[in-house]
Amino acid sequence: xxxxxxxxxxLDTDALEVGTTATSADGGRARVPWRYLGRRAAFYLxxxxxxxxxxxxxxxxxxxDAVSQYLSRNRxxxxxxxxxxxxxxxxxxxxxxxxxxxxxxxxxxxxxxxxSLLHGLRPVTEVVSGALPWTIGLVGVAxxxxxxxxxxxxxxxxxxxxxxxxxxxxxxxxxxxxxxxxLGLLAIAVFSVNLGWFPIGKAYGVGMxxxxxxxxxxxxxxxxxxxxxTIVVASLGGWMLGMRNMMLTVLDEDYITVAQAKGMPNxxxxxxxxxxxxxxxxxxxxxxxxxxxxxxxxxMEMVFSxxxxxxxxxxxxxxxxxxxxxxxxxxxxISVLVANILAxxxxxxxxxxTRQAGV
Amino acid sequence: MSTKTKTQATGARTGADRGxxxxxxxxxxxxxxxxxxxxxxxxxxxxxxxxxMFRNRKSVAGLAILAFFVLIAIFADVLAPFSPxxxxxxxxxxxxxxxxxxxxxxxxxDVLSQVIHGTRGVVVxxxxxxxxxxxIAITVGVISGYVSGWKSEGLSALTNVFxxxxxxxxxxxxAAMFEDPPLWVIAAVLxxxxxxxxxxxxxxxxxxxxxxxxxQAARANGEPLRxxxxxxxxxxxxxxxxxxxxxxxxxxxxxxxxxxxxxxxPVTTYNWGTILxxxxxxxxxxxxxWWWYLPPGLCIAIIGVALSLINFxxxxxxxxxxxxxxxxxxxxxxxxxxxxxPVTAVRPEMDGLAAHPTPAPADKGTE
Numbered sequence: 001x002x003x004x005x006x007x008x009x010x011l012d013t014d015a016l017e018v019g020t021t022a023t024s025a026d027g028g029r030a031r032v033p034w035r036y037l038g039r040r041a042a043f044y045l046x047x048x049x050x051x052x053x054x055x056x057x058x059x060x061x062x063x064x065d066a067v068s069q070y071l072s073r074n075r076x077x078x079x080x081x082x083x084x085x086x087x088x089x090x091x092x093x094x095x096x097x098x099x100x101x102x103x104x105x106x107x108x109x110x111x112x113x114x115x116s117l118l119h120g121l122r123p124v125t126e127v128v129s130g131a132l133p134w135t136i137g138l139v140g141v142a143x144x145x146x147x148x149x150x151x152x153x154x155x156x157x158x159x160x161x162x163x164x165x166x167x168x169x170x171x172x173x174x175x176x177x178x179x180x181x182x183l184g185l186l187a188i189a190v191f192s193v194n195l196g197w198f199p200i201g202k203a204y205g206v207g208m209x210x211x212x213x214x215x216x217x218x219x220x221x222x223x224x225x226x227x228x229x230t231i232v233v234a235s236l237g238g239w240m241l242g243m244r245n246m247m248l249t250v251l252d253e254d255y256i257t258v259a260q261a262k263g264m265p266n267x268x269x270x271x272x273x274x275x276x277x278x279x280x281x282x283x284x285x286x287x288x289x290x291x292x293x294x295x296x297x298x299x300m301e302m303v304f305s306x307x308x309x310x311x312x313x314x315x316x317x318x319x320x321x322x323x324x325x326x327x328x329x330x331x332x333x334i335s336v337l338v339a340n341i342l343a344x345x346x347x348x349x350x351x352x353x354t355r356q357a358g359v
Numbered sequence: 360m361s362t363k364t365k366t367q368a369t370g371a372r373t374g375a376d377r378g379x380x381x382x383x384x385x386x387x388x389x390x391x392x393x394x395x396x397x398x399x400x401x402x403x404x405x406x407x408x409x410x411x412m413f414r415n416r417k418s419v420a421g422l423a424i425l426a427f428f429v430l431i432a433i434f435a436d437v438l439a440p441f442s443p444x445x446x447x448x449x450x451x452x453x454x455x456x457x458x459x460x461x462x463x464x465x466x467x468x469d470v471l472s473q474v475i476h477g478t479r480g481v482v483v484x485x486x487x488x489x490x491x492x493x494x495i496a497i498t499v500g501v502i503s504g505y506v507s508g509w510k511s512e513g514l515s516a517l518t519n520v521f522x523x524x525x526x527x528x529x530x531x532x533x534a535a536m537f538e539d540p541p542l543w544v545i546a547a548v549l550x551x552x553x554x555x556x557x558x559x560x561x562x563x564x565x566x567x568x569x570x571x572x573x574x575q576a577a578r579a580n581g582e583p584l585r586x587x588x589x590x591x592x593x594x595x596x597x598x599x600x601x602x603x604x605x606x607x608x609x610x611x612x613x614x615x616x617x618x619x620x621x622x623x624x625p626v627t628t629y630n631w632g633t634i635l636x637x638x639x640x641x642x643x644x645x646x647x648x649w650w651w652y653l654p655p656g657l658c659i660a661i662i663g664v665a666l667s668l669i670n671f672x673x674x675x676x677x678x679x680x681x682x683x684x685x686x687x688x689x690x691x692x693x694x695x696x697x698x699x700x701p702v703t704a705v706r707p708e709m710d711g712l713a714a715h716p717t718p719a720p721a722d723k724g725t726e
Contacts, residue, residue, distance in 0.1 A: 047520045054529075161684045162684070162687070162689040177660055177663025178663070180617070185644045189644040189647065245678070248684040291526060302621060320535070332525050336523060
């Protein structure tokens, strides 16, 4: 119980202090759940290590040589320059695998992900950090919308069981079985090509200069509307079905009956008691589905030619720019882990059992 | 049949592991065969009850649609009016006609024949990937649920790593390593990436089964581990195994078509994703050539609906409340009552609990 404390970030404890004071008002002797947090922290460190190691071996398994590809496109590179490139990319095989692995870690610790051949030898970190905000902004907003609408909708559908609202479940499930890229292409065909309501792809108009002015922000919102709407439509079904199924189980519990027997208003029973408990598994599946969401964003960015990290990965794959591919994969994995940690903190907030496990 | 429904109800009632195993609300499968009578008839009835999750309207409808696509895949050569790659320069971009029911592509290929032949790749990859994934999921899930200590924790951590690592980017990178990946490689990669969810669910259920009386009794009788797992446990896990199989088929089909659309998989082997790749590349979406891009997408959607119908059926079998809640509410409505009306919900024996108003006293787990 004490051995895990050093692994915790200060931020986590701050968030949890707030949560624990909230329950201590109820009279429970709540504590910060060191054990729970420690196990989660150990798990994330292990996953990070696994992802980085997979990443390392991926490069070694790759057949083609990025430098030869680059040279075949650019004839005016001297042999010496080509050798230097190979060293930079970790393609020289004089060292043993273990040495390469250690070097790889040292480079990572320095924040050096190599250079991208595709983007004029700029550092991978620079290329990735240029694309990351677009993906996080768009996918983040869409996911929060979808989660909120789906969970609230699922709670209402579960509460009104047996009514006409039940029909929403098969409809949203149908929408989520449609392959996302097809939905996106259809949306472009209908709303952009035929109706002309939204622009076709890209994050902002041609010739616009990024900046914090009203025109640019308006452009970004206009361009982002269709991708966000399609992501929400495609992913709503899962959240709604999960929440509705959990509501049906919770509504059968005795404490719901008791709450109603006490004469509590229905609204309070629905949101304060039933939905409050049914949402816990939702948070857990939210954490687990972040990987899928990020995967889906790659397709979205291809369909809408959105300048995010997924497009970067596809371009890098087509050009066999391995350093960039690996950098993107690493950044995606780390983002997924960070999102998982956030979901864990929210979960610890909402579920008193994780906080009181040690008592 | 009657005993089955009874155990079903109790199975869903216990709910001991609901709070701890994670997000799937229903992981309680009826302990169908608790008694240990001998004879082949018992085995047959066990086998019958092992597939009982398919005996409802939703599952049957889903299985029928799925069978339809499987038949199309098998008899593609007979059914398709043309060869999928037969070029006809006199008939480009033709809308549907008597000769070409679903029109033609940019080089005069028959879209209907492409869709029919494309079924094959989708069905083969979907089932092969799900077979691989389910095999791994059963092995890892049941073992990590049955053993305890660091072995269990280690396998569980492995499962979670595979759950967390984003699959699609990894597949794209791995597929990029092959010059011309054959279908079975794609299926293997999709299977290797997609087993973790099933393993997690199976682990939770195995952990709750491990301490049930009939398993304890089998262990006390000195039955070997192999027999306990295959004869005593697996029949009780069948519904979950089926659900995770169906879920993986869905994921694999979506994965295959997405990868084909992206162009990571060579466009020479036809499946529905490849057709959409060509349609998109040739601007069918901009030029409103709906006969080219609608059918393959609809086929993916229909097969997806069929698979989720099967899963709905399994879910309702595993957790009868999902079905009975709606039926009960409708029955009450017929009598002029509202299911959310507090007065009708009062049960006399519940007095003692009223003094417990904390928000989350339910699904307490086993602590």
